[in-house]
Amino acid sequence: GAGVSQTPSNKVTEKGKYVELRCDPISGHTALYWYRQSLGQGPEFLIYFQGTGAADDSGLPNDRFFAVRPEGSVSTLKIQRTERGDSAVYLCASSLTGQGNEKLFFGSGTQLSVL
Amino acid sequence: AQKITQTQPGMFVQEKEAVTLDCTYDTSDPSYGLFWYKQPSSGEMIFLIYQGSYDQQNATEGRYSLNFQKARKSANLVISASQLGDSAMYFCAMREGVNSGYALNFGKGTSLLVTP
Numbered sequence: 001g002a003g004v005s006q007t008p009s010n011k012v013t014e015k016g017k018y019v020e021l022r023c024d025p026i027s028g029h030t031a032l033y034w035y036r037q038s039l040g041q042g043p044e045f046l047i048y049f050q051g052t053g054a055a056d057d058s059g060l061p062n063d064r065f066f067a068v069r070p071e072g073s074v075s076t077l078k079i080q081r082t083e084r085g086d087s088a089v090y091l092c093a094s095s096l097t098g099q100g101n102e103k104l105f106f107g108s109g110t111q112l113s114v115l
Numbered sequence: 116a117q118k119i120t121q122t123q124p125g126m127f128v129q130e131k132e133a134v135t136l137d138c139t140y141d142t143s144d145p146s147y148g149l150f151w152y153k154q155p156s157s158g159e160m161i162f163l164i165y166q167g168s169y170d171q172q173n174a175t176e177g178r179y180s181l182n183f184q185k186a187r188k189s190a191n192l193v194i195s196a197s198q199l200g201d202s203a204m205y206f207c208a209m210r211e212g213v214n215s216g217y218a219l220n221f222g223k224g225t226s227l228l229v230t231p
Binding site: 033035040041042043044045048055056058059089091093100101103104105106107108109 | 119146147148150152157158159160161162165167206208210212217218219220221222223224
């Protein structure tokens with residue numbers, strides 16, 4: 001499809017395990033964002049990519065969280081040693097150039113559940 | 116400090132009536148943009164409307180309009196002629212620095228229920 005695609009849609013894992021969440025942005029969009037949304041809250045910024053580089057990773061909560069975008073398109077969010085508090089919906093968004101007045105297009109998210 | 120404040124956790128409106136969802140923001144940057152997104156129960160965030168800090172006119176997009184009061188730092192969303200399909204969470208968001216691709220900061224949202 002033409003929208004932002006996130007896989008898997010649901011991920012259940014055990015505490016302490018490693019998980020990878022994938023985001024396929026809209027073709028041609030250079031800006032890519034990861035957000036985390038806990039129940040009853042607004043999305044919380046994690047990291048922003050401009051092309052292949054992380055332009056702003058100030059929202060990553062700790063060093064268990066890492067994200068890559070090696071070819072400037074698909075991005076993977078990696079979480080090591082998962083904790084129950086990591087349970088949330090992880091949203092990916094993209095925009096054409098990253099200009100401040102551009103709207104972000106969001107994917108449907110990955111629901112992560114850490115047992 | 117919270118940059119976006121949405122003080123209404125939940126709102127009810129009758130079908131065909133208008134409703135205003137409140138949003139106040141906090142920034143010292145003269146250049147910023149304000150966004151409203153809708154999140155239905157399916158979970159996807161849907162862009163509704165954008166207002167730039169230097170825009171002279173209030174933004175409008177179909178049944179959505181933004182009541183932008185810069186001095187009061189408020190950017191309320193007005194939905195006219197509400198429809199049952201408008202029932203959803205509504206998030207106000209701000210990006211500081213128009214020429215930078217930095218993060219959108221979201222508020223906690225307002226849950227809107229449209230009743231027949």
